[in-house]
Amino acid sequence: MSKKKGLLFDVTLCIGCGSCYDACKQKNKLPRTNSNFLSDHLSANTFTVVEQYNDKYARKMCMHCDEPSCVSVCPVGAFSKSETGAVLYDGDKCIGCRYCMQACPHKVPRYEWGRTQPRVKKCTMCDDRIKAGKIPACAEACPTEATLFGDFDKIFEVAKKRISENKRNYYPHIYGLDEAGGSHVLILSPVPFEQLGYTPKLPKEPMPMLTMRAMEKIPPVVGLGGVFLGGMYWLTKRKNQIAKEEKELKEL
Numbered sequence: 372m373s374k375k376k377g378l379l380f381d382v383t384l385c386i387g388c389g390s391c392y393d394a395c396k397q398k399n400k401l402p403r404t405n406s407n408f409l410s411d412h413l414s415a416n417t418f419t420v421v422e423q424y425n426d427k428y429a430r431k432m433c434m435h436c437d438e439p440s441c442v443s444v445c446p447v448g449a450f451s452k453s454e455t456g457a458v459l460y461d462g463d464k465c466i467g468c469r470y471c472m473q474a475c476p477h478k479v480p481r482y483e484w485g486r487t488q489p490r491v492k493k494c495t496m497c498d499d500r501i502k503a504g505k506i507p508a509c510a511e512a513c514p515t516e517a518t519l520f521g522d523f524d525k526i527f528e529v530a531k532k533r534i535s536e537n538k539r540n541y542y543p544h545i546y547g548l549d550e551a552g553g554s555h556v557l558i559l560s561p562v563p564f565e566q567l568g569y570t571p572k573l574p575k576e577p578m579p580m581l582t583m584r585a586m587e588k589i590p591p592v593v594g595l596g597g598v599f600l601g602g603m604y605w606l607t608k609r610k611n612q613i614a615k616e617e618k619e620l621k622e623l
């Protein structure tokens with residue numbers, strides 16, 4: 372049996388109850404950071420949010436990319452891919468460079484600003500629960516199956532079936548299937564995804580491939596230092612944006 376797992380989030384079924392948000396906080400022992408969960412943002416204390424767009428609700432969390440750029444840019448291997456498909460982080464290895472924050476196409480990893488030894492924090496797809504035979508806490512808590520967990524092949528089939536059997540209710544695209552090379556989180560929506568704050572127009576190739584291409588532009592004569600600079604060149608495209616986000620996060 373395939374060990375590759377996935378989460379399906381279906382905007383058409385989400386009632387904005389916040390049970391997923393609360394379950395994630397409880398599972399990860401995170402403090403409540405906002406009296407109104409709908410106003411909360413991803414942070415070191417919030418690994419998933421439910422955002423309201425008029426009468427629709429959209430969850431945001433780590434997409435658990437197939438070929439994650441956070442894994443590929445980390446110079447010390449603090450990020451890794453689990454056999455379940457979850458992208459995990461080892462705070463003991465982290466040197467705090469924050470390249471992962473800059474490289475993530477979905478702008479997910481967050482930094483612990485208030486600690487003397489800060490770590491990067493994000494959703495783990497509840498990898499520990501999956502390995503213990505359970506399902507992620509957010510999926511278990513969802514009362515409407517708007518958040519569904521299972522073998523990746525199965526949730527992909529469910530996503531395709533929902534669209535094909537109810538074409539009028541769904542925008543004809545499964546977000547996360549191709550974006551940035553594909554991911555273990557798939558999303559269905561009744562409207563174009565950019566209307567719900569999902570990052571639009573991501574390349575279909577994995578972002579690590581783009582990193583490598585940027586690196587290939589650097590003459591080999593400069594060796595390892597050149598590769599490092601090539602990676603830096605690509606990463607600095609997000610520098611101003613990250614600086615702005617960091618300022619906001621420090622204020623949370």
Ligand code: SF4
Binds near residue numbers: 441
């Ligand atoms: S969404 Fe970002 S943090 Fe999550 S696996 Fe992909 S690159 Fe890494």
Ligand code: SF4
Binds near residue numbers: 398399494509510
């Ligand atoms: S999978 Fe686990 S860590 Fe990720 S959002 Fe759901 S409850 Fe939180």
Ligand code: SF4
Binds near residue numbers: 388392517
């Ligand atoms: S628990 Fe389910 S229905 Fe409630 S906000 Fe989360 S995804 Fe939506």
